[in-house]
Amino acid sequence: MTRRAAIVGNWKMNGLKAQIAEARALAQAFSDGLPDGLISAICPPATILAQLAEAFEGSPFAAGGQDCAPQASGAHTGDISAEMLADLGARYVIVGHSERRADHGETDAQVRAKAEAAQRAGLTPIICVGETEAERDAGRAEEVVASQATASTPDGALEAGAILAYEPVWAIGTGRTPTLDDIAAMHASLRTALGGRFGDDAAAATPLLYGGSMKPANAADILAINGVDGGLIGGASLKAADFGEIIKAYATI
Ligand code: PGA
DSSP: OOOOHHHEEOOOOOOOGGGHHHHHHHHHHHTOOOTTTTTEEEEEGGGHHHHHHHTTTTSSSSEEOOOOBBBSSSSOOOOOOOHHHTTTEEEEEESSSSHHHHEEEEEEEEHHHHHHHHHHHHHEEEEEOOOHHHHHHOOHHHHHHHHHHHHHHTTTTTTTOEEEEEEHHHHGTTTTOOOHHHHHHHHHHHHHHHHHHHHHHHHHHOEEEEEEOOOHHHHHHHHHHHHEEEEEEGGGGHHHHHHHHHHHHHHHO
16 A cells, blocks of 8 residues: 655745745746655745745645644634635645644644644644653653644544654754654654554554654655655755755655
């Protein structure tokens, strides 16, 4: 059985309108298509999502949001619903990124509600999980990630196409990455945990991305790990050239 693979860029809170030039450059560079079996999306700030979706029209790239509210609409000043993201042309949305868990105190239950909202609106959620450095040092990384993943993923979400991303908090934006063996071990244990909760078939079909300081120089090694089905890329997604190199690295594995 072939799992889907995905390379997704997370621009975080970076990018004014001029940044759309990078999306145009990507669309141009891959006008002949993406490597076989690969899907790719960029998740820009919501302020430029509509422009990004427009720049990607007719290209193999999709647009995504970085977060969504659990509610469809209503009195929630400043929040953006999954329906609104879909209305702007998004097809994906990241939920439960560790920066939102840390900066906004998002719990697994809230992340799960956001993932449900995403699927209700027809978006594919990319559910993020990952341990802190202290949790890894205490030997609890796999247990923490399993617990986050099973509690943040709604029933039926995997069958409906949800994607998960393993992002060790200490590897995000730091230039540090786990060893290839550690990533392989985590992806295997994460898939086992998902299988225990949601069934082995659903877990086997689910793309598990790695995120945290992935860049052109390490992408081929990480993407080649058995059980790693793509990447969630922060800093290295801001430049079309770097993100393009990562996509090309996928094509070599
Ligand atoms: P990074 O971020 O690639 O800049 O480490 C990854 C992420 O947070 O999704």
